[in-house]
Amino acid sequence: MQPYIIKRDQHAVSRTQMSQEVLKVLYRLHRTGHLAYLCGGGVRDLLLGRDIDDYDVATDAEPKRLKEVFGNCRLVGRRFRIAHIMFKGGQTIEVSTFRKQGEEDSSEEDDSNSLLIRRDNTFGSPADDAFRRDFTINALYYNVADFSIIDYVGGRADLQSRLIRSIGDPDIRFQEDPIRILRGIRLAATLGFKVEETTWEAMKRQRHHILECAVSRIREEIMKILRRESSHDGFHLLVRAGILEVVFPKLEEFRLAHAESETRADHPIFQHLAVLEDLRVKGVELSDPVLLATLTASPVKELFETLPPDHDVGKSLHEYLEANFKPLAFPRIVRSKVHLLHLALRHMLAEQRRKRRRSLRRSPIFADALKLLEIHCLATDQHWSALRRWQSPPVQRQKRRTRTRVSRSKRIP
Ligand code: ATP
Ligand code: MG
Numbered sequence: 001m002q003p004y005i006i007k008r009d010q011h012a013v014s015r016t017q018m019s020q021e022v023l024k025v026l027y028r029l030h031r032t033g034h035l036a037y038l039c040g041g042g043v044r045d046l047l048l049g050r051d052i053d054d055y056d057v058a059t060d061a062e063p064k065r066l067k068e069v070f071g072n073c074r075l076v077g078r079r080f081r082i083a084h085i086m087f088k089g090g091q092t093i094e095v096s097t098f099r100k101q102g103e104e105d106s107s108e109e110d111d112s113n114s115l116l117i118r119r120d121n122t123f124g125s126p127a128d129d130a131f132r133r134d135f136t137i138n139a140l141y142y143n144v145a146d147f148s149i150i151d152y153v154g155g156r157a158d159l160q161s162r163l164i165r166s167i168g169d170p171d172i173r174f175q176e177d178p179i180r181i182l183r184g185i186r187l188a189a190t191l192g193f194k195v196e197e198t199t200w201e202a203m204k205r206q207r208h209h210i211l212e213c214a215v216s217r218i219r220e221e222i223m224k225i226l227r228r229e230s231s232h233d234g235f236h237l238l239v240r241a242g243i244l245e246v247v248f249p250k251l252e253e254f255r256l257a258h259a260e261s262e263t264r265a266d267h268p269i270f271q272h273l274a275v276l277e278d279l280r281v282k283g284v285e286l287s288d289p290v291l292l293a294t295l296t297a298s299p300v301k302e303l304f305e306t307l308p309p310d311h312d313v314g315k316s317l318h319e320y321l322e323a324n325f326k327p328l329a330f331p332r333i334v335r336s337k338v339h340l341l342h343l344a345l346r347h348m349l350a351e352q353r354r355k356r357r358r359s360l361r362r363s364p365i366f367a368d369a370l371k372l373l374e375i376h377c378l379a380t381d382q383h384w385s386a387l388r389r390w391q392s393p394p395v396q397r398q399k400r401r402t403r404t405r406v407s408r409s410k411r412i413p
Contacts, residue, residue: 006149026144037141100124101132115175170202178209182221189234254299268298289337344369
């Protein structure tokens with residue numbers, strides 16, 4: 001298959017946008033007689049003028065050969081061997097050999113109708129490698145030999161039309177690897193692109209297959225959506241595609257219960273997510289427990305409000321959070337921090353005796369709890385006095401200490 005070649009003078013990608021390390025890898029491969037293409041999200045983001053997080057390189061050199069070409073090379077991966085080329089400053093460039101679309105594993109007896117790919121380890125041509133990728137805008141190659149861009153799948157046109165389009169039949173591609181549905185949603189939210197109609201309809205149809213993926217992959221994709229500056233749009237797309245129901249059924253239950261009376265903008269879940277987005281745009285770093293506590297802040301608040309007075313709050317909270325976060329196997333430490341953050345928020349919103357206030361201030365989760373309180377205030381435009389109280393240093397305690405110290409020093413001579 002002949003690709004469309006975009007020559008150097010017809011595109012804006014320049015080597016000055018790339019790191020020295022990736023250029024070294026590309027040139028070394030080229031000098032040793034191999035094809036050396038920058039690929040995946042790197043080319044996409046360079047064409048869009050965005051910063052690049054990670055570089056992926058594709059080549060015809062097989063893993064064993066990569067070990068010979070690069071001294072600083074480690075082979076990783078069980079299903080498919082990928083080379084990590086490591087540099088002194090800590091940067092790692094991922095180099096993979098061109099490969100073919102994987103095969104479904106018919107030896108699995110339990111689900112013989114499944115298209116799920118379990119083997120993904122056959123070397124292929126550059127064209128094979130392009131067609132096994134998920135979306136057209138992720139399948140462009142930058143060829144260091146002549147600085148051209150190679151396009152087998154119409155990725156350049158989709159980039160210009162700002163469209164997320166599956167390569168091949170989306171129903172089949174999503175069944176082969178349902179994580180692609182979440183990747184597509186994340187990509188659409190991050191880039192502010194539209195999901196092309198056929199791809200979008202297939203996402204909705206195939207969404208229940210997502211749970212066939214390893215939970216760690218699902219969790220990581222969800223967290224990537226939540227960590228990005230576009231978390232609000234990302235979750236809105238998850239709702240529209242019916243995916244929230246699949247990955248966080250409890251949260252979707254709450255959303256639906258409040259969906260009729262409230263528009264998206266003033267829905268409590270989205271009010272909280274909008275604040276996350278604003279903070280991320282301002283460059284504020286937020287820990288995963290804070291993000292997850294923010295996501296569940298409104299249903300948990302409702303839970304607290306509806307509990308009878310003598311009820312075990314900790315137990316009910318635990319049950320609610322486990323129902324949300326255990327199916328995706330969020331680590332126990334993260335789950336217990338989310339639990340503590342919700343209790344801390346409840347405590348901070350209530351008028352508390354000074355002694356208990358002090359113990360929370362000394363707790364290791366205090367900084368995160370304060371952040372959660374701030375997010376909650378911004379989202380609801382309430383409780384500002386509680387925020388001021390908790391943000392201000394504990395003045396009275398310091399005064400008392402000073403006095404004690406003075407009286408002791410008087411006694412010394
Ligand atoms: P980012 O790094 O910003 O998350 P990316 O597109 O670079 O985005 P990676 O996970 O680094 O994502 O993957 C690199 C490339 O590998 C992708 O651009 C895509 O071409 C291909 N790819 C990744 N995951 C899949 C998948 N599940 N199915 C098909 N192709 C995939
Ligand atoms: Mg990448």
